[in-house]
Amino acid sequence: MTSKINDVIIIGAGLAGLSCGLELLKNGLRPLVLEKADRPGGRVATDExxxxxxxxxxxxxxxxxxxxxxxxxxxxxxxxxxxxxxxxxxxxxxxxxxxxxxxxxxxxxxxxxxxxxxxxxxxxxxxxxxxxxxxxxxxxxxxxxxxxxxxxxxxxxxxxxxxxxxxxxxxxxxxxxxxxxxxxxxxxxxxxxxxxxxxxAKGMGEIPKQLASRFPEDCIQYHSRVSSINGNTVKIATGETYTAEHVVIAAPSPKSFLPDLKYPEIEWxxxxxxxxxxxxxxxxxxxxxxxxxxxxxxxxxxxxxxxxxxxxxxxxxxxxxxxxxxxxxxxxxxxxxxxxxxxxxxxxxxxxxxxxxxxxxxxxVQRPDDIPPPQPDAPYHLCGDFMNSASIEGSIVSGQNTARRILEGLTNS
Ligand SMILES: Cc1cc2nc3c(=O)[nH]c(=O)nc-3n(C[C@H](O)[C@H](O)[C@H](O)COP(=O)(O)OP(=O)(O)OC[C@H]3O[C@@H](n4cnc5c(N)ncnc54)[C@H](O)[C@@H]3O)c2cc1C
Missing domain, CATH: 3.90.660.50 (Polyamine Oxidase; Chain A, domain 2)
Structure with a gap:
């Protein structure tokens, strides 16, 4: 089994994970996005x-x-x-x-x-x-x-x-x-x-497709379901492991691969x-x-x-x-x-x-006075619509905010 070293690993190529990755790329980092599906977009998808x-x-x-x-x-x-x-x-x-x-x-x-x-x-x-x-x-x-x-x-x-x-x-x-x-x-x-x-014109799925097309070819890996995380080493279902200084969790419900993470119970x-x-x-x-x-x-x-x-x-x-x-x-x-x-x-x-x-x-669910959950300790970072607003805009903003948090941490260290 190989262990590949990256600047940042992002779990999930939904809009939040994609916008986080693009913001990191823009600032000179090289993220690796691991996505369990065969396409980007998560909840935004179009079938023919x-x-x-x-x-x-x-x-x-x-x-x-x-x-x-x-x-x-x-x-x-x-x-x-x-x-x-x-x-x-x-x-x-x-x-x-x-x-x-x-x-x-x-x-x-x-x-x-x-x-x-x-x-x-x-x-x-x-x-x-x-x-x-x-x-x-x-x-x-x-x-x-x-x-x-x-x-x-x-x-x-x-x-x-x-x-x-x-x-x-x-x-x-x-x-x-x-x-x-x-x-x-x-x-x-x-x-x-x-x-x-x-x-x-050609379906909502064009939105994530457009964002995904801006990544260098090997930066998004599909068919890669994360099965467990140990520290900053991420393992996918096929057994391969990947290591990075920062791990962004842009997949809602990560309890299956990181049971100890303090993560809000999301109601849907x-x-x-x-x-x-x-x-x-x-x-x-x-x-x-x-x-x-x-x-x-x-x-x-x-x-x-x-x-x-x-x-x-x-x-x-x-x-x-x-x-x-x-x-x-x-x-x-x-x-x-x-x-x-x-x-x-x-x-x-x-x-x-x-x-x-x-x-x-x-x-x-977005109730009055709900506050986004706090970010976990390093090396983990959360992003997704539940951190901002349950919308396309909210997930994109959340992804960018998480990337900026990582970038700030790097400049301050
Ligand atoms: C039916 C419906 C209608 C909506 N209507 C609107 C609307 O009209 N306007 C609007 O602005 N918003 C709307 N939204 C909301 C908007 O689509 C979402 O807020 C947004 O897409 C969420 O993006 P996300 O990246 O936060 O999460 P997700 O899209 O859920 O992305 C999470 C990603 O993580 C991946 N993943 C999960 N587990 C793993 C794992 N173990 N390993 C690897 N990858 C994993 C998933 O496959 C997925 O790609 C709607 C949503 C739905 C479903």
Whole structure:
């Protein structure tokens, strides 16, 4: 068995591990990234299936993310944007509510749609202005509470919370109770107000692929599941060992390979994502459709090929349906289709089921006043979305912060 010596070993080629590695490379260090899978990206991945591009779980890239925006070549990703707004299924119909700052022609229809009341719409405008003026850095200094409490304190009616926020933010936080930290709410609200929800033309998996392509060839090693660590020697399942001065743990749940590490018990939000192919789009516009009722199991629907046409072969549409949590698979497809017939009518009968993704560990729970776990003693360093915010931006920021911590340690020693 060989023992190879590196400056830094990074366990995990998710976005956090990749951004950490790139920051180290930029500063002259040579990291080795060990990844158990055959590809980079961790929770951000796209599969090709019968000519369709299936993201593993519906997710979007917010093009206002400042740090990711700087790190990624957004032009090369050919981002395709959702329209700013949504269609809300309520009272047996789909009602369009748009961001009237950006789509003023929809002012009247949005104002009078039976989603919340007129005062709520004015409050959305007020919150938008308020968030527009505040700096991202200030968010962490404000009082933290659950999102639902924040919305109530801001003056939103229970109807608006139920009709809109539970499904829209439920789809982001993967929970409709809105118990997630209001700081996460403010952060995402600001990002949505400032920019667009987008998909890379060829799938979300292009994001980590782009980052991974910037590493020298032998710096990322796939099919390398770390099985144990002893001091600063890391062993992978095939028996090979690697040694480094610093070991970055960018893989959530490292108890399996480092049982003695003081590591927070991460609680996870889960999601189930079903894909269907249809001869035509049930929406015909790049808008998210939301379940504004308290019934049913579907939370949100997106015709991703209306946003990024390459997600589906010519002449077909790709429909992504998100259910919060996990469900018994038996009859699930039929249950979802019969529910969506109420939204879109009989055309749903023609939809062809493609695939289900069950993601038990999709997002770390983010409660108010949660503080990131402390960094462990040398030679270990933690990074990942749970150290910052449960988002693409949060994982990239966390990776960079960890790299800077290592670099600072080197300059101070
Ligand atoms: C369904 C879903 C929807 C989401 N929606 C959005 C969204 O719309 N917008 C947004 O900004 N964010 C969204 N997110 C969140 C975002 O994708 C994550 O926060 C981010 O990808 C986490 O990156 P990470 O590097 O911290 O962790 P991970 O992606 O989990 O990376 C960890 C890596 O470690 C590897 N690993 C684990 N164990 C080992 C081992 N023993 N040896 C070697 N390697 C190992 C894994 O294979 C993986 O590659 C969503 C996530 C999911 C799952």
């Amino acid at each position: 299936y019968e000519g369709f591009l299936l993201d593993r779980g519906f997710q979007v890239f917010l093009d206002a993310y400042p740090v990711s925006g700087e790190l990624l070549d957004l032009e090369a990703l050919q981002l395709r944007a959702f329209e700013p707004g949504a269609k809300v299924y309520l009272l047996d119909e789909l009602y369009r509510v748009m961001d009237i700052f950006r789509r003023p022609k929809h002012f009247l229809s949005s104002a009078f749609a039976p989603v919340g009341n007129l005062f709520d719409k004015a409050l959305v405008a007020r919150l938008r202005l308020q968030m527009g003026k505040s700096e991202l850095e200030d968010i962490n200094d404000r009082e933290d509470m659950t999102t639902v409490e924040y919305l109530r304190r801001f003056g939103f009616s229970e109807r608006m919370v139920d009709d809109f926020f539970r499904s829209f933010y439920g789809g982001i936080f993967l929970e409709r109770e809105l118990r997630t930290s209001s700081r996460m709410f403010e952060f995402t609200f600001k990002m949505f107000a400032k920019g667009s929800a987008t998909l890379p 939000r889960s999601v189930t994502n079903l894909y269907f192919a249809a001869p035509q789009s049930p929406l015909n516009e790049p808008l998210l459709a939301l379940n504004g009722t308290s019934e049913g199991i579907v939370n949100n629907v997106a015709v991703v090929s209306d946003v990024a046409p390459a997600y589906a072969p010519e002449g077909q549409s790709l429909i992504s349906v998100s259910l919060l949590g996990l469900y018994p698979q038996r009859d699930l497809v039929d249950r979802v289709k019969s529910e969506l017939k109420e939204w879109f009518g009989e055309e749903v009968a023609q939809w062809k089921f493609l695939r289900t993704y069950e993601i038990p560990k999709a997002l770390p």
